[in-house]
Amino acid sequence: DTEVTQTPKHLVMGMTNKKSLKCEQHMGHRAMYWYKQKAKKPPELMFVYSYEKLSINESVPSRFSPECPNSSLLNLHLHALQPEDSALYLCASSHLDRDRETQYFGPGTRLLVL
């Protein structure tokens, strides 16, 4: 089973709203990732969690706040977003063993900021 699930599938929010994106995997992966994908562009890494600790933050604005409550869950809290933050937000997970480090992606949350 290589399934990563994400909720919600679609989200529309105003610039003053607070919302959260959720990601879940049950593959025993100890690394989880958030990516942002704009239309017709490749995914861009935002955050990496290794063993539930934030290991990479790709200089993401503070209006995006990640959280990893346990090894199976990853959240992305959104606050005071801008219209240019509208995009597909992808979650991924992988083993941390170098020889098995394949990232598996969820279906994404399509976010529209009005």
Add this chain to the structure above:
Amino acid sequence: AQSVSQHNHHVILSEAASLELGCNYSYGGTVNLFWYVQYPGQHLQLLLKYFSGDPLVKGIKGFEAEFIKSKFSFNLRKPSVQWSDTAEYFCAVISGGYNKLIFGAGTRLAVHP
């Protein structure tokens, strides 16, 4: 900085034609290489990967890729495409023991019946 280049941004083929999509990476050390596919309206799916060993790797749906270390290349091939192969294809690399996946810009493939 590491980078991945995909030479073809748009490719249009007729069904049964052969496919080769180019991918070059810039990192000179040990790399793990991937091809992902994104069908219209769907999420990224792993097509195939190379970690070590036989440089010719086979993936799902009849795709294969060849790792040529001297050319820093990992080209994707399929001998006969189908209409259902219409999708965006991304080459990606992880290098240096660091779990940061670097994507190429992608190649949009359209296959006409």
